[in-house]
Amino acid sequence: MTEGPADQPDQPQYVLRLYVTGSTARSARAIENMRRICEDHLEGRYDLEVVDIYQNPTATIEQQIIAAPTLVKLLPSPLRRIIGDLSNKEKVLAGLDIHLQLDKQLADEG
Template sequence: MTAEPPEETSKIYKLRLFVTGSTPRSTRAIENMRRICEENLKGQYDLEVVDVYQNPDATRELQIVATPTLVKILPEPLRRIIGDLSDQERVLAGLDLQPLA
């Protein structure tokens, strides 16, 4: 399968990854998302990691009740991926992307 890369400059993926503190699960989620973004979005992303313990207002704003949770804010529509972020195909499908060959 050949991936469709994001359109040049017009499609920046603004992503927020919500985690709970510095735990092995949070660390894995952050590492997985950075790897997936680097391999598939090639610099066309802004990944913000939000620790729900440090930023409770952000979690209320987006109604985050489980972590890790990935929220795609841009491009619209807003999408959420909750739970295991190690499955690259699942994450990319949630972002409306195909994996790069």
């Protein structure tokens, strides 16, 4: 499943892939947490694909996924992996370099 086109050229487009294990409670939490973070901080600038590793086991080999849930940030560079249910919002934002982007914007505006 893919969500969210980007129409803001001055902002980076985030390409994210979330690997989950079926419809477990932990997978559902990870999906909900990531959707909330994307809507709150990346509105209109993200493409989130959810991959069920039970339905697509070859995807784990391609991205070297060893645990689930795992979020992979493909773009913008550098590639990052975050493992867990993504409930620690501050760590997820830091892993996605969102704080750095906001700090840079504030410095450019000030």
